[in-house]
Each structure stands twice: as C-alpha cells, then as structure tokens.
Amino acid sequence: MSYLRPHRLEDALDWLATERPLVMAGCTDIYPLHQTPALDGALLDITGLAELRGINLVNGWRRIGAATSWTDILRADLPPAYDGLKAAAREIGGVQIQASGTIGGNLCTASPAGDSIPCLMTLDAEIELASHRGSRRLPLATFLTGARQTACDGDELVIAIHVPTHAETGCSGFEKLGARRYLVISIAMTAARLVISNGHIDSAAIAVGACAPVAVRLTALEDSLRALPCDAAADCLGDSRQQIMDALSPIDDVRGSADYRRVAAAELVARLVGRLCGESG
Numbered sequence: 001m002s003y004l005r006p007h008r009l010e011d012a013l014d015w016l017a018t019e020r021p022l023v024m025a026g027c028t029d030i031y032p033l034h035q036t037p038a039l040d041g042a043l044l045d046i047t048g049l050a051e052l053r054g055i056n057l058v059n060g061w062r063r064i065g066a067a068t069s070w071t072d073i074l075r076a077d078l079p080p081a082y083d084g085l086k087a088a089a090r091e092i093g094g095v096q097i098q099a100s101g102t103i104g105g106n107l108c109t110a111s112p113a114g115d116s117i118p119c120l121m122t123l124d125a126e127i128e129l130a131s132h133r134g135s136r137r138l139p140l141a142t143f144l145t146g147a148r149q150t151a152c153d154g155d156e157l158v159i160a161i162h163v164p165t166h167a168e169t170g171c172s173g174f175e176k177l178g179a180r181r182y183l184v185i186s187i188a189m190t191a192a193r194l195v196i197s198n199g200h201i202d203s204a205a206i207a208v209g210a211c212a213p214v215a216v217r218l219t220a221l222e223d224s225l226r227a228l229p230c231d232a233a234a235d236c237l238g239d240s241r242q243q244i245m246d247a248l249s250p251i252d253d254v255r256g257s258a259d260y261r262r263v264a265a266a267e268l269v270a271r272l273v274g275r276l277c278g279e280s281g
Contacts, residue, residue, distance in 0.1 A: 002021075004042075026067075064162075066102060066103065083172045087174035119172070122192060147214070185255065192204065199280075
C-alpha cells in the first residue's frame with residue numbers, strides 16, 4: 001500500500017494520473033462501502049489541499065471547495081437560498097460525521113439518497129473537475145449519471161461546487177423522511193427554493209431525492225407554480241400530486257416500497273412548499 005497526502009493540487013493530480021489511487025477526504029463512507037478490515041492499494045489523502053476547502057465568491061459564482069465539511073457549511077454566512085442545504089447538513093450523521101464528512105465526498109458517492117444533492121439541484125450547481133489534462137465544469141445533473149455513478153474520469157478529482165449568484169435568491173428548505181428522526185438514510189426527501197414577492201411565487205426550484213437513481217428536478221411543477229399567489233399554491237400542489245409521483249422511479253427496499261416513496265415524496269413537496277409560502281407572509 002502507498003499513501004500520499006500532498007499540499008499542492010498539481011502533485012495530487014499527477015499521482016492520480018499515474019497511480020489511480022483511492023481518494024480520501026472525510027472517509028465517512030469509505031469503510032462502509034469497502035467492508036474490508038484494511039484498505040489495499042494506493043491511497044490519496046486530499047485533506048492537505050487548502051484550495052479544496054472554504055466558501056467564497058469568484059466572478060459571479062459562489063465557490064464551495066469539495067473538501068469543505070458540513071460543519072463549515074453550517075457555520076458559513078450564506079443567503080437564505082442556502083437554508084435548505086444547511087438543513088440537509090444537519091441531517092447528515094451526527095456532529096462527528098458533520099465535522100469530517102465533505103460535500104464533495106457526498107457528491108462522489110452519488111448515492112440516490114445523498115441528502116445534499118436535491119439542495120444543490122435547486123441552486124443550479126455546477127461541479128468542477130480537474131486532472132493533469134486541465135479542468136472542466138459540468139451541471140450537477142450531467143455529473144450524476146446513475147446510482148453511485150458519476151461522469152468523473154479515473155484521473156479526475158472533484159475540486160469545487162459552483163453556484164451562480166442568480167440562484168442565491170429566495171428562501172429555501174429541506175424535508176426528509178426516515179425510519180427515525182436522526183442518523184438515518186432517507187426514504188424520500190425534497191428540497192425547494194422559492195422566490196416570492198408581493199405574495200406571489202416569482203420562480204420555484206424543486207427537487208426530490210431517494211426516489212430515482214439520481215435526484216429529480218420537478219420542472220413541470222415549477223412551471224405550474226410560477227406567478228401563482230402563495231395562497232393558491234396548496235390547490236396547485238393538490239392537483240399536481242399524480243404528476244409528481246409519475247416523475248419519480250423509486251425502488252422497493254427495506255426502507256419502503258416504491259409506491260410508498262411516491263406518495264411520501266408528493267406529501268413532502270406539498271408540506272415544504274406550503275411552509276415556505278407561509279413563512280414568506
């Protein structure tokens with residue numbers, strides 16, 4: 001076994017290209033996923049790369065370093081559009097996991113039940129990848145290609161998440177259904193960001209997770225809500241329940257049946273949008 005903890009991104013990318021190591025950051029998922037007493041092969045520890053951590057504004061985008069922890073996100077001074085992401089951060093394990101787990105790791109694991117993913121979808125997030133060949137950015141929906149699958153090549157490293165400033169408007173929230181209140185994998189979840197003015201919904205961004213191989217953005221519902229008075233949102237959501245359920249493709253597993261997940265997701269969406277509309281008044 002070989003191990004490298006570089007302090008320069010260039011060194012990390014060169015080693016990634018030649019050794020194809022297992023990339024390590026918070027390590028909160030590595031041992032559960034591998035289920036072995038020890039890790040074999042080359043290991044690349046990216047916790048020494050300062051440029052992969054932190055949150056700042058760059059050229060009209062908010063950059064969140066891939067190694068930024070959930071605790072860092074919770075403590076950051078961010079607009080209300082990020083309240084949903086912060087709510088999801090509070091649901092990701094206990095405080096020890098939140099202090100070590102990273103937002104980039106959550107994305108690269110690409111679990112259908114990854115709590116951050118619906119929230120980042122409502123923020124129109126893009127993912128930055130780097131390799132010895134250069135860098136590129138992909139919309140989140142393009143980066144995620146399936147359950148536990150991403151568009152990240154073997155010599156690439158996710159280095160940051162970028163959110164455009166136009167998506168930093170409005171209020172946001174996150175709702176999650178699990179078998180218990182905390183420390184549980186989601187049965188269904190939803191995130192929403194609403195821009196509300198003068199009692200009307202100017203725009204909406206809504207996504208559902210744990211109900212398809214990747215999180216689903218409910219664009220038809222967003223269009224239906226646009227320009228509606230807040231007090232008419234409940235009727236719209238009632239009429240749209242079947243539409244929401246039809247947009248999802250969940251599986252049956254030990255946490256819930258596919259049919260239950262569809263119904264639960266539609267209810268979570270209705271509750272969250274209703275709550276955000278109510279809070280705006």
